[in-house]
Amino acid sequence: MxxxxxxxxxxxxxxxxxxxxxxxxxxxxxEQAVSADNLPVTALGPYADPDYPLLKAALTSRYPYPDGVDIEVFNGASAAIFAVLRWLQPQDVVLYTPLYGEYAQIAKQLGCTVHTVDRFTDVGTAVPKNSTVIFVNPATPDGQLYEMQTLLGHWRQAGCTVLVDESFLDFCPAESVSAYLGEDDKLLLVKSLSKFYGCAGIRIGFVLAATPVIRQLRRLEPAWKLSSFDMAYMQQALANTAxxxxxxxxxxxxxxxxxxxxxxxxxxxxxxxxxxxxxxxxxxxxxxxxxxxxxxxxxxxxxxxxxxxxxxxxxxxxxxxxxxxxxxxxxxxxxxxxx
CATH class of the missing domain: 3.90.1150.10 (Aspartate Aminotransferase, domain 1)
Incomplete structure (x- = not known):
């Protein structure tokens, strides 16, 4: 699994x-940020606002990002990763292993050539020019936290588009790559919310990237990707800053x-x-x-x-x-x- x-x-x-x-x-x-005894009461109609302004405001407050950057929400991080790769249509995808198999499965479904780098032995090895790099930080399944500034420079020199998955970063007080998004339109950040907030049944993830990139991603997305209940629950969870x-x-x-x-x-x-x-x-x-x-x-x-x-x-x-x-x-x- x-x-x-x-x-x-x-x-x-x-x-x-x-x-x-x-x-x-x-x-x-x-643990959960919202008790089962305090689940949000959500109206079953009308349709939710397809721009998700309240959820995005809550996410922006919790995960601030620089000017020139925007956010798009998805029905979980897996959907976000698929959407990014579908939009990029990369010829070469570089995966840093060990890594769970979902990234390779998605890349192969889209016809990409998958290259692997053993991050245990040589995380700084050369990668194909202009490839798309996917990197998880902290990594899974071992939980190692990487200092990203050097790696980002390494990939930038190779002309790579970089997708950093920070789904587990909330568990440690470490710096996010979001600070670098405003200066690099080939850098994207993806995050799942279910891991940290203990709510695997609530399917919400998001992508942060340069505003033109997010605009292009949105053009390929359907309206009403998220349920009103999922959004109400996550807004309440994000408000629990303690x-x-x-x-x-x-x-x-x-x-x-x-x-x-x-x-x-x-x-x-x-x-x-x-x-x-x-x-x-x-x-x-x-x-x-x-x-x-x-x-x-x-x-x-x-x-x-x-x-x-x-x-x-x-x-x-x-x-x-x-x-x-x-x-x-x-x-x-x-x-x-x-x-």
Missing amino acids: NHGGNIYQFARQVGCLPDQVLDFSANINP FIDQTRQQTRQRRELLAQTLADSGLFTHIYPSQANFLLAELAADGDGQQLQARLATARILIRVCANFTGLTNRHVRFAVKDELAIAQLAKSLQGGVS
């Missing part, structure tokens, strides 16, 4: 309800607890340092991710085996940062090794 396991299928397999699954496979904040620092602090503490839990299990030879809401770990030489996944399933725990990430193997597994109770249950289930 591109975004973690299918908890519905998993629940059927282990004989429980979906809400009884401890889902460590999907990198979604276990949630930002609370989440960052909580994620950092829980990530440290999760890392210690994985280390104490004795199963892993390497736990990758992360600035995001997940940890990548490598099992010992005789370990098998599928076997560990099967054993944890008996405790209704679902994890992500990363064998389908370019450059990783069946020994690489990823754990989302969950709450303390879930981590304690994981710790108990990890004891005893891989059977």
